[in-house]
Amino acid sequence: MAADRAPRWLQDGGPATGAGAPAGVAGTPAPAAGPAEQRGEPGPEEIRDRRLYRDLGLTDDEYERVVNLIGRLPNYVETGLFGVLWSEHCSYKSSKIHLRKFPTSGPQVLQGPGENAGVVDIGGGLGIAFKMESHNHPSAVEPYQGAATGVGGILRDIYTMGARPVTFLDSLRFGDIADARTRYLFAQVVAGIGGYGNCVGIPTVGGEALFDPTYQHNPLVNAMCVGVVRADRLVKGVAAGVGNPVFVVGSRTGRDGIHGATFASAEDPEAKERSAVQVGDPFLGKLLMEACLELMETGAVVGVQDMGAAGLTSSSAEMASRASGGIELFLDRVPVRESGMTPYEMMLSESQERMLVVLQRGREQVAFDIFQKWGLQVAEVGRVTDDGMLRLWFRGEVVAEVPVRALVDEAPVYDRPAVARPRTAEDEARERAAAERLVAKVAEVRPQPVPEGAGAPAASRDARTARAAGDAKDGQRDGGFAPHLLELLRHPSIADKRWIYQQYDTSVRTCTYTGPGSDAAVLLVPDTDRAIALATDGNGRYVYLNPRRGGAIAVAEASRNVACAGGRPLAITNCLNFGNPEKPHVMYQLVQAIEGISEACRALDTPVVSGNVSLYNESRGQDIHPTPVIGVVGKVEDVGKVPAGAFVRAGSAVVLLGRPDTSLDGTLYWQLAAGHPAGDAPRLELEEERRLQQLLLALVAETRVLSLHDVSDGGLAVCLAEMCIRGRMGARVRMTEDVRTGAEDEQARLLAAAGWLFSEAQSRVVAEVEPDQVGAVLAQAEAFGVPAAVLGETGGDELVVTSPGGRCLWLRADVAALADAFEQSLPLWMAR
C-alpha cells in the first residue's frame, strides 16, 4: 500500500525522534517484520475463509459488519483492531442501550460519562474527578499484578483529567474464606493494591470486602480513584488540531497484555492465558503521574489518554473519535521492549504505565524538558489528521487504514434478550427448606427473664455480679441471640477489616480526616478548607434476590454512608459486575439493576458521572451474583462537625432514625441459616431514604448527634455492636413495640425478635444523642417525616437488648467478647 503517501519527513528517516527529544527515546524495533506475509500474518481472504476473525474476538455477524463498513476485506491488523475495540470490554455493546437510562446531568456535574473520569463541582472553583473500574479477570489469574494494575489504571484515568489524585477506595468480593485458594487470592489482591498505592504515595482510605461462595472462582476487584482539579483546568482525552503531534510517553511497549480486553470479555478465568495479564511498575507510574501533571499545568497539552485496555488501539481511536477527526501513527517509532514486534502486537499490547499525549505543534520542547527531568521516555509517534481515518504506518507501508467512526461509533450494539428465570418447583422446594431452616435457627434461642437489679445501664455491674453468681455464667450461651450476633460479627463480610487496611498507607499526603473503618472516609481537600466524604457499596445478595431493588439499595446505602459522615452526596460512579450477558436471565439482572440504580440516583439527586461494566463474570458455567458497586462522592460543609461512627460517652440516648422492621428478607442472618440468599431484597422506599438523608445532614449541621452509624449487613444488632466495639462502650436498649405483633405464638415471637435484631431493611441509622438533645432530634425527625424512637442508652460494658416491656432479655453480651469476635476473625482466618 502506497508507500509514497508517507509524509516526507518520515521517508527522510523522520524528524528524528531524537530531534529535541531526550536521548535514548524511541528504540527502533529490530528488523524482521516487513510485509504482512513475512510477519506470518494470514491474508484478508484467508481470514475470511478460515474464519480466523473468530480468534480475534469477532463473531460471524460482526465480521460481516466490518466488511460492509470498510467496503473491503480487512487485513490481519485491521481485523485485530475491530476485534479488540468491538469487544464487550471496550464497546459496551451489551450494556450500551441500557446505560443510557442513567441520569447523568445536574448543576453539580462538571464532566459526565464519556471522558476518562467524571467530575463534580465542590465549589471554590474546584472539581472532584472520580471513577471506579474493575480488574476482576486478571485478578482471578494473577491476583497481585491484577489488583496492582487495576489501581495503576484507574490512577491514570484520574490524572489524565488534569486532576491530582488524592485517594483510592477498593471494593472487593471473594469466595468462602474457609477455602485456601480464596485466602490466597484475598491476600495477594490486598498486597497488590497496597504494593501500587503505597508506592505512588496516595492513601487508600476506604472500600469494602465481602465474602460469598458465589465469587469463589471469580473474585471482584473494583478500584476507585479520586482526584482534585481546578474546574477551569480540566483536560480531556481529545486528539484535536490537525497536524498536532502525538506522543507515546512512559514505559516501552512489550508483548504483555495482548488480548487483555478480549480476555476480559470471555468466560472462564481458568481457561485464560496468564500472558494476557499485565505487570505494573508503580515507580514508573509515580514518575509518569508527576510528569503528566507538570506538563498539563503548562497548557501545552491538547489531550491525554491512558493506554489501558486495548492499549494504543483504543487510546488513539477514542481520542480521534472525541475530536471527530483522524489520527496517523508511525509504528516504527513506538519504543518497544522486544525486537521483532509486529504492528498487530504493538497496537494490542497492554503494557502498563503508558500514555498517549497530543501536544500543540511547536510546544514539543516543553514536554521533552519535563519528561527528561523525570527520566521518562517520550517518542513522537504520529499526528492528528482531519480525514477521519486511523492510519497505521510501518516500514513505509500503510498496514491499516480504517475509519475511526467505524471502530468506535459504529461498534455493534446489542439489545440482548432479558428475561427473568422462571420459578421452578425446585425453587419452591428450596424456599420452603430455607424457611424451615430459619425457624430451626431461631428455635435455638431461649429468651430469659431479666435478672433483678439489671433494669438500668448503671446496674449492669449488678447484672454481671448476678451472672457470676451462677444464674448465667456464660454470657455467650446464655445471652439469648448473642451466639447468633457473634456468628455475624465473625463473618468475614462483617468482621473488622483492619487486617486489610493496615497493609495500605492510609495517611500519606496528610489529608485523611477519617480513614477506613467508618461508614465513609472523610478527606481534606489540600490547601483549602473543604472536605469530601467517600464511600463504596454494593450487595450482590440483594441484587440476586431482586435486581431492581438491589441496584437501588446499592446507591441508597453508599449515599447514606456518606450522609452519616456529614457529606451531601453529589454524584456516583459505578462498576457493574455481572455474569454472561448472552444468558437472558443475566441480561435481565443487568437491565433491572440499571433501572434500580437510575431510580435511586434520580430520587437522591446523585447523577452517574463515570463507570465501567464488567460482564462474563462466570466460571464453570456459574455466574456470580449480579454485583453493581457504587462509589459516592459527597461534600462536607464543616469538617469540625463530622460525627463519630461509634459510641462516644456513657449516658447518651440511643436513637433509631428510620422505621423499625422485623423482616429477615435478604439478610445475611437468613443466608447463614439457609445456606443461600433467601427471601426478597430488604425493604427500600426511596422517598423515605431521601428524607432520612436530609435529616442526617440537618442533624450534623446543627451538631445534634454525637455519633451516627448506618444499619446494613447484620441489621440493627450488628450496627449497635459495632458502635459498642469501636467505642469500647456498652449499651442497653429495648425493642420497639412492633415486636409484640407476633407475641401470641412462640415461633412468631422468636422470628419477630430475630427480625428486629437482624433485619437489613434500608433507610435506617442509629444515632447517639446527648440526653438534652433528644427532644430536638425527635422534633427534627418529625419535621423531615422520618420515624424515630429512643431505644435506650449507652453505658456499662455489655450490649443488652430486652423486650419492649423490659422484662425479657433477648440479647446480652460483653463488649469485650463482641470485640474479640469482630476483631480477631480476619487475622485468625489469614493465619491459617
Place this chain on the structure above:
Amino acid sequence: MFPGSNCDEDAVKGIRTATGDAADLIWHTADNLDAYDAVVLPGGFSYGDYLRCGAIARFSPVMAAVRRAAEAGKLVLGICNGFQILTESHLLPGALLRNEHLQFRCELVELVVEHARSPFTLAYQPGEVIRIPISHGEGRYHADEAVLDELERAGRVLFRYRQRVNGSLRDIAGILNERGNVLGLMPHPERAVAAWMGSEDGLRMFESMRRFVTDGGLLAAGAGHGAEGGVAHGG
C-alpha cells in the same frame, strides 16, 4: 529529589506547622546544602525500592551534600525511607529489613522517648510515651550485637516501639549517629502534627530541632543561617 519520594510535601507541611519556618524541596541532583541548617530526608519509595530500600538513592549527588552537612554538625533527620537511605549511606549503622510478618504496616503506634538530651527530643520528657504513625514494609532494624550494645551504651537508641510492630531488634524505632546530629527513624512525625490526625506528638520533634538550631546548639558547628530547613526529597 529522589524520584519516588512521596512524603516530601508532608514533611514541608509538618515543618511549617510545627515551626513556622520555611522549608525548600531540594532536587536529588543538587550538590550543595550550605544554605540550610537542617536537612530532612522524607519517606517514600526512592527509585521504586525494587532493590534494597535506599540502595540506589544513596548514590544521588545530593547525598554527598547530606554527608557534608552531617560532618559539619548540621541536623539531618531521615524519616522512613530517609532512615533506610541513611543506613545504606553508612551515616547510620545497621540495616532495615523486611517486617517480620512480611506485610506492609500502616498504623499509629506508641513510642518511648529514651532521653531528651538529643537535638531531636529537647521538647519531650525522658521516658515519655508518644504516638506517631508508622507506614512501612521494611522497617525491622537489624545490627549485630556489638553495634546494638554500643548504641545502647552511648544513648543512641532514641525511640523504641512499645509493641512488637515489625520485629526490630530491641524494639528500635530510631537511632542517632555517634555525634548525635543525625537521626533516622521509621515512624512519621510529619503525620502527627494535628489533633485530627490522631496525634500531635510529632510537632515537638520539629520544635526540638528548631530550638536546638536557634540556640546555636553545641553540635551545630558551622551552622547558623537562621532557622531554615531543607528537605532533600528522598525517600
